[in-house]
Each structure stands twice: as C-alpha cells, then as structure tokens.
Amino acid sequence: MRPILLSGHERALTQVKYNSDGDIIFSVSKDHVVCAWFSHNGERLGTYHGHQGALWTVDVDPTSTLLATGGADNTMRLWEVKTGKLLKTWDFETSIKRVEFSSDGRQLLGVTEKRSGHLGTIVVYEINPDPEAEQTSEQSLRIVCDESKATVAGFSYMAIYIIAGHGDGSVSQYDAKTGELLYNTPVHEPDMQITDLQWAPDRTYFITSSKDKSAKICATDSLEVLKTYQTDTPLNSAAITPVKDYVILGGGQAAMDVTTTSARQGKFEARFYHKIFMEEIGRVRGHFGPLNYVAVHPKGTGYCSGGEDGYVRVHHFDKPYFDFMYEVEREQANL
C-alpha cells in the first residue's frame, strides 16, 4: 500500500506517536503546533495551540485522554485529547526535550535541557487521569544529572525504574521512587549522544539509537546490551515492532553535515533489521531529509516516520511483510 503523506506542518518534525489503539497519530514540530491525525486515512483531526517555541516531544496517556508536550518555550503542557483544551502548564528554566507517561498513565516525566547555570534534570509529576481534575504543580521526584545530561528517559515496567539515555552515550537506571542512581553503563560510543529510547510493549527491554550509527536493545533489569544494529548513518530514532520480530531505525546525515559529494545523498531511509538475528532486511525510501522519529503502530500493522523535511509518512504493512520468515523461524513456528 502506498504511504500516506501528512502535510500539515511547516517545519521539521521532532516526534510522532500513536495512541494505544493505533487509530490516532500525534505529531510535533519546530513550527510550535501539535497535530492529531487519523492513522488510517491521514485526515487531520485537530491541532493544539499554545506553545510559544519549537516542540521537541509528545506523548499520549494509555487511555487516549491526556496529551503531554514539551518544547523550547521551557514549558511542559498537558492537554485534553478530545477537546484540545490546555489543562496544565509547568514552567522550567530550560527546554523540555522529552515527556513520557508511565504504563498506567498515573505518572508523567519530563527531561529538561542543560544550559549554563542549569544542570539537566528528570522531573516526575503524579497525574490525575480525570481531565476535569486539577493537576499538581508539585514534582514527586527530581533527578539531577550531574555527570552527563539526559537526552531521553522513560518509565520501566510497573514504573519500578526510570531509564535514561545520556549525551555521553551511557544509559542510567534510577529507582523511580527515590530517584537514586542504581546503575550507569556505557552503551554507545563515548560522547555519542543517545537520540531515542523506545520500549518493547511490556517494557522489559528497550531500544536506543545514537549518533554513533548504531541502535542497541538492552534489558531493563540489567542494562545488558542484548542486540546491536550497525548502520552507516547517524541515527535519530529506533522502534521495536510487535507481531514481527523487527526493529525500524531512522536517521540520516543532514545536508549541511554531508562533506563528501560522492556519498549517496542523505540516505534518508527507514531501515528494517531482524530484531533477533540483527541482520538488515529492507529499507523504505521517501523522505527528503533525515528521519527524526519513527513510531510503530501498537498492533504492529504499520509505522510512521517524521522527517526533517516537514512531512509525516504513514505506512501500512503489506502481506509479504507478515509472511516473511527465516527458515529457523518457520521451524520454531512448526514445533
């Protein structure tokens, strides 16, 4: 099936997210606007206005009631999905690079940027799932990243840990109740920023992408690197597909960073790797600039990518995608 092109943003996309049913896609861009789209036909459902700067991040709660956003205007905001009503604004000293709900939607974390005089932090708020309720201004937790700033973070299964990826390529595991740093380990090349961290559906493992051109799957409990996917381009995003054991990686060198003219221009492709065998199995072209984010439909029926070119491309997987099996997978299925 041909991809659906969502053209409503005027500037680069920074993050795209499906809701838990997979019928809605939320997108944020440097153009300050949050958009909601029907994933099956690409029709725009609505926009959320209020942010005064580039948006870096978006997440939707598991019941598709509340939407969280964060951006360069140093605010993290909470919206009612259905009405577009702004429910809460939390103000900070620096931009918000990442927001993410816990799996029960009762907690929301934000990652704040590091700037002169301000260390990067991870903040947590208790969330009342009722859109009519007053939301708290009190942080239930504040983690200060004094070693290397966090670039991405999220809650583990049952919100036992907060896992963060850092600017120095390391991954940290914090106690999500006390904020205590339990463990920090280099996962990617030193000083190669971790650009994305996405969970497996049950949050017992996650995938990170990095400017070091690789993506890795780590175990949530041990932070052990279980899988490595090596590419030839800096990566901005990595996602795990349910149903099929694949991962989708997105990235690409921005035009201004490409120094060699002989190099195949850009390499703006979504790359599919087999999750378990770590072998590349295919690429999908389309964007005219780096892929800044890839998100997978929660039922594994498709994916979408947000590009530096200002477009969201929504793909529905065809039958051959589901039929494809390695010989050893077929053996296993027939056991």
Add this chain to the structure above:
Amino acid sequence: QDLAKKNTANRQVVEQRRRLLEEWIAWRKNMIEMLEDEGAEIELNGGVIKMEHDGEVEEVE
C-alpha cells in the same frame, strides 16, 4: 569443493540463527514469568489497560 565450503558456511549461519532464536525465546519466557510474579497486568497485556466493562456503565441520555 567450493560448493562444500559454501554449504558449511550456510549451515553455520543457520546454526547461529537457531541459537540466537532459542536464546531469545528462553529470555522472553523468563521475563514474562517475572512480570507474572510481579502482577504486571498492563505490561502482560502489551501495554494496554484492560477496561472494566462490568460494573459501572456510562449512560448517555
């Protein structure tokens, strides 16, 4: 002889994949058991919250 070499190489690749698949399946089984022990309902349901349809029913007038 080349053909024999190729076959050996192929067999090694397949063996390696079989091993990786078995390892992965075993690890996943451990993780699922761990989640069951912890009573992680949402996680065991693939991250989706089960809606309670019995009990309260919302009435639209």
